[in-house]
Amino acid sequence: MVEKSPTGSNASMSKDGEKGDVAYDIHRMRSMSIGDVVEMVDTTHGQFHRSFTPHQVHIISLGSNIGSGLFIGTGAALAAAGPGNMVIAYLLVCSCVWAVLQTLSEMTIAFPTSGNYIDYADRWVDPALAFGAGLAEWIGWTSIVAAEASFFNILIQFWAHDNFPKAASLTIFVVVTCVIFTMPNTVFAWFEYCTSLIKIVLFILIILLSLAIVCGAGPKGYVHHGETWTEFPAFKNGFSGFARAALLATWAVGDQIFIGIMGGEAQNPRFSMGHATKLVPYRVIFVYMACVIFITLLIPSNNESLLGGTGITASPFVLAIELAGIPYVSSILNAGIMCGILAISAESIYLSSRILRTMSSQKLIPQWIARVDRKGRPLRSLMITCLAAVVLTYINMSAGGIVALNWFVSITSASFFINWMIVAFTSWRFHKVLAAQNDTLFQNLYAWKSTMWPLAPVWLMTISTLLLICCIYEGAKPAGATGTTADNFFQYTIGIILIATLTAGYKLIMRTQWRDPKTADLITGRRKLMPEDIQQLDEYYRLPGWRRFVTYIKLW
Numbered sequence: 001m002v003e004k005s006p007t008g009s010n011a012s013m014s015k016d017g018e019k020g021d022v023a024y025d026i027h028r029m030r031s032m033s034i035g036d037v038v039e040m041v042d043t044t045h046g047q048f049h050r051s052f053t054p055h056q057v058h059i060i061s062l063g064s065n066i067g068s069g070l071f072i073g074t075g076a077a078l079a080a081a082g083p084g085n086m087v088i089a090y091l092l093v094c095s096c097v098w099a100v101l102q103t104l105s106e107m108t109i110a111f112p113t114s115g116n117y118i119d120y121a122d123r124w125v126d127p128a129l130a131f132g133a134g135l136a137e138w139i140g141w142t143s144i145v146a147a148e149a150s151f152f153n154i155l156i157q158f159w160a161h162d163n164f165p166k167a168a169s170l171t172i173f174v175v176v177t178c179v180i181f182t183m184p185n186t187v188f189a190w191f192e193y194c195t196s197l198i199k200i201v202l203f204i205l206i207i208l209l210s211l212a213i214v215c216g217a218g219p220k221g222y223v224h225h226g227e228t229w230t231e232f233p234a235f236k237n238g239f240s241g242f243a244r245a246a247l248l249a250t251w252a253v254g255d256q257i258f259i260g261i262m263g264g265e266a267q268n269p270r271f272s273m274g275h276a277t278k279l280v281p282y283r284v285i286f287v288y289m290a291c292v293i294f295i296t297l298l299i300p301s302n303n304e305s306l307l308g309g310t311g312i313t314a315s316p317f318v319l320a321i322e323l324a325g326i327p328y329v330s331s332i333l334n335a336g337i338m339c340g341i342l343a344i345s346a347e348s349i350y351l352s353s354r355i356l357r358t359m360s361s362q363k364l365i366p367q368w369i370a371r372v373d374r375k376g377r378p379l380r381s382l383m384i385t386c387l388a389a390v391v392l393t394y395i396n397m398s399a400g401g402i403v404a405l406n407w408f409v410s411i412t413s414a415s416f417f418i419n420w421m422i423v424a425f426t427s428w429r430f431h432k433v434l435a436a437q438n439d440t441l442f443q444n445l446y447a448w449k450s451t452m453w454p455l456a457p458v459w460l461m462t463i464s465t466l467l468l469i470c471c472i473y474e475g476a477k478p479a480g481a482t483g484t485t486a487d488n489f490f491q492y493t494i495g496i497i498l499i500a501t502l503t504a505g506y507k508l509i510m511r512t513q514w515r516d517p518k519t520a521d522l523i524t525g526r527r528k529l530m531p532e533d534i535q536q537l538d539e540y541y542r543l544p545g546w547r548r549f550v551t552y553i554k555l556w
Contacts, residue, residue, distance in 0.1 A: 060189075069252025069253070071341075074252065085237075090249045093253050100257075105260070106448055108269065109274065110526060112269035116358075118355060123521040126512055139498070143408040145349060148341045153169040177342060210320065221326075270448065298320040315333065413495070414493075417463075418499055420464040424457035431454075
């Protein structure tokens with residue numbers, strides 16, 4: 001990240017290069033013209049409220065995207081790929097979190113619109129690409145709700161030993177998920193805040209317990225010396241195993257667009273997004289890689305209770321505690337994981353409804369969907385999204401549970417890496433538009449620019465291309481299977497086919513044109529810093545380095 005100091009010199013404000021304090025004359029800022037500081041927005045269909053405080057954004061950033069993909073889905077990756085493939089796959093996908101947030105944040109901070117990168121793809125690339133991006137994001141995150149419902153049922157059955165009606169557990173899940181959105185946005189903000197705190201505490205508990213069990217804790221415990229790596233295949237199923245683990249990792253880690261959407265509704269997008277962009281990549285890499293390494297040490301890849309096995313499915317962390325003979329703790333973890341699943345489901349509804357509303361306000365789909373009520377809620381897009389999520393959730397009743405889940409995971413993974421490609425390409429076009437119009441965006445006070453651009457979008461495009469290859473390869477030669485079937489091929493490629501076909505169809509039918517860099521929109525939604533934003537940033541950067549570091553990890 002590169003920021004512009006008040007004197008006009010470049011100063012780095014991060015560990016990579018943020019040095020010293022940045023001074024600012026608040027009186028000079030107050031004398032600026034209204035046109036310099038007013039945020040230009042389209043209020044035709046109503047306007048979102050900035051419901052997230054910087055502290056809420058901080059805590060939610062710590063806990064976001066930690067759900068069933070980490071707590072349960074990692075078991076499926078281990079069973080299919082073995083420990084070696086799993087570690088490499090998750091590390092590569094986690095590196096994309098840094099790349100996508102670096103790429104997305106410089107656009108979001110300057111243009112904090114709720115539609116985020118879909119809006120950017122429309123104004124700087126092509127409306128057809130925006131349609132494809134929005135469609136992919138909406139399908140992917142709506143499918144996550146149904147996938148989380150499957151995992152919620154798995155956690156219920158862990159206690160009920162498969163004696164609790166599946167329809168009842170799914171109904172409880174969809175009611176809790178949807179009822180949150182009948183309330184003001186601040187309720188959702190506090191719900192995500194509280195569940196993020198629960199997930200943070202849960203993660204700390206898991207790490208401490210895992211370390212203790214590795215060292216031999218528990219009545220049945222013993223010291224683990226890496227026998228799960230040496231006595232079982234470390235690179236199980238070769239590239240097919242790696243491909244399966246990489247797709248599961250993509251689904252688990254998420255595309256991180258949620259951070260950008262949330263940043264668009266933050267009270268101070270510059271502070272909140274800048275903070276989250278530094279915090280989230282380190283958090284994701286530490287959380288996921290620590291958990292993945294402990295799982296590979298504690299659970300053999302042939303355990304029948306891993307997701308997709310023949311036993312009663314459970315979280316690999318719960319399995320480790322059960323194998324060590326530690327009483328009661330497994331139920332506490334199970335309950336905590338349920339909270340995390342409900343939080344991810346609510347995030348999915350929130351994000352999908354904002355995506356749908358953005359597509360509507362940009363006239364990519366019917367405009368009546370775009371309406372926002374006086375409380376800042378996009379009720380119509382919320383209703384459509386909730387209805388679709390409920391229908392997909394109850395598909396679990398008609399299709400085999402694990403079969404339906406595999407379809408949902410495949411669609412979501414494909415939507416995520418396709419959107420990473422779109423974000424990377426949109427970033428290149430954004431810089432081209434700025435150059436064509438001689439825009440001095442990055443020379444402004446506290447301007448935020450991606451570190452070593454274009455490193456982040458290039459890396460993002462490279463790994464996304466690898467994931468595309470993994471998706472096609474897994475469809476043609478699935479891990480652990482003896483041959484290719486049409487059902488399996490379409491299971492892994494349906495997301496790609498659906499998104500590509502509908503995007504191309506939209507392009508042909510609507511005859512959309514590529515945006516001219518010289519005339520592309522750099523006005524609507526552009527938000528320059530208000531005096532109170534500047535004051536908050538001044539106060540932050542006057543803090544000594546250790547105090548700024550503490551702001552990234554504190555929970556109060």
